[in-house]
Amino acid sequence: MWKVLIADDEPKIRLGLKTVLEEMELSVTVCAEARNGIEALEKTRQCQPDFLLLDICMPRLSGIQFLEELRKINKDCPVIVISGFNEFAYAKQAMKLGVSEYLLKPIAEEELRIAVQRVIEEIKQKRKNEKYLELVKQQVIQNQEYLRNVFFNDWIEGKLPKAEWKEQAEFLEMHFSEPMVLILAAVQPGYDTKMDKGESADREDKTTFKKVLCELLESYSVIGSFSSKEEELMVVLKDIPEELDAFYKKIQVQTEEKARERCIVTVGNCVFETFPEVSREMRHKIQKMLECRPVVQDARKYIYANYQDRNLDLWQVSHAVGCNSSYMSRIMKKELGISFKDFLTKLRINQAVELMKNRELSINQIAEMVGYSNQHYFSAAFKNCQGMSPSEYRKNLPQADKIG
Incomplete structure (x- = not known):
């Protein structure tokens, strides 16, 4: 059964609408009646009707005011508005508030039947769409x-x-x-x-x-x-x-x-x-x-894990991955396109560049952190890779950050 709330300040009209709706055999039941806009709002909250039959002119809270409040709590509930001939200005306002049907007094039974049937179809279509959207939502989640x-x-x-x-x-x-x-x-x-x-x-x-x-x-x-x-x-x-x-x-x-x-x-x-x-x-x-061959990958990982060790050399890396140093030298050059020494230097300088952003670290501290025991060697390697000394690079760092 479809639940309808009838809101009209005249008891005879409420009774007449209720009787006509029951005689239409449209599976509609009147779940509540209201004498004014305030009461209509309270009973709408209580019984949650599927649609409303609403007089546009009611005491305490007009039909327009009621619609404004209704849309705050239920923006989709269909409303059939009942109006007199001299209330066309209200009708225009009502249409802006999402009224489904607009009927003029006195109401012809056939017009009411058609309006109710349209509203019921509107509700059915809306619920069908909601069910489809929920299905789509579930499919998206899955x-x-x-x-x-x-x-x-x-x-x-x-x-x-x-x-x-x-x-x-x-x-x-x-x-x-x-x-x-x-x-x-x-x-x-x-x-x-x-x-x-x-x-x-x-x-x-x-x-x-x-x-x-x-x-x-x-x-x-x-x-x-x-x-x-x-x-x-x-x-x-x-x-x-x-x-x-x-x-x-x-x-x-x-x-x-x-x-x-x-x-x-x-x-x-x-x-x-x-x-x-x-x-x-x-x-x-x-x-x-x-x-790359697994042995080269292992060597590369070992270098990344130990580049801070100032004593790290090719023999140590080769021993760690289980091969001799001459073979490791050849295979790294072949597969990485760079010698062990250049690979290690490039890695250390790249890490130093990152550390340069921390101005609390001195250049000497950074040199030690990336595996250089001598700041002179670090500066030479840094300049060879970056085209400027560490101090020059740090001096230009704000501009470099801004550009990047």
Whole structure:
């Protein structure tokens, strides 16, 4: 049964409308009657009618005032307004407040029947739409990971204008802030540390890898994670960790240890406009590393973990990964396109550049932190890589930050 509330200050009209509605056999029941606008509002809250029959002129709270208050608590409830010939100005106001039907006194039964039938169909269609939208909402929730993957891949490829990006991000319930931290990780194809231990290899490595990485990042403000078309996993963080280098090392080592797979991880930061370029550079770096032999990857990770050791040399790295130094020298040059010495120097200077932003650190302290025991050697290496001395670089740092 459809519930209707009749609001009119004349008892005879209320009774007449109730009688006519019952005789129409439209599955309509009068759930409440009201003598004025205040009473109509109270009873609307109490019995939650499906629609209302409302006199436009009522005491205490006029029909227009009632409609204004009704729309604050129920913006969609259909209303059939009843009006006299001399109340056309009210009619125009009523139509602006979302009235479904407008009937003139005296009301013809057939006109009332048609108006009620239209309102019932309106309610049915609205509920059908709501049911459909709820179904769509459930489908979105169930397929949220897939939709986020599509969103991120379109973003990487530069297909999303900022307005559309914001709209899609809001729809997918992702709240971005700038700058953002990107973490890109991948598993070495065909390599599984479980095989080294004589255990059977299952095909859940990718799922395990994702689960491990996401668990490691639980304490950070994760905006979203997704898989790229190349099946790499990218995680976007809201806040940049204070010690980005230490953060990178932690993620790299712990992901591999917990997932028991050979993982490659790289970290970067960006804003909306630079996301496609930065993510592409990171993916290129990952792909380049995936093409390297496992021994080169292990050597690279060892260097990243120990570059602060001022005594680090090729023999130490080679010994750590289980090969001789001459072979390591050749294979690194071949696969990374750079010698061990140049690789280590470039890494140390890149880390020094990051540390330069902290003005509380002296240049001598920075030199020691990146593995140089002699500030003279550090300055020479820094100038060779950056084209200026450390002190000159720091002097120009505010301008460089502004430009960047």
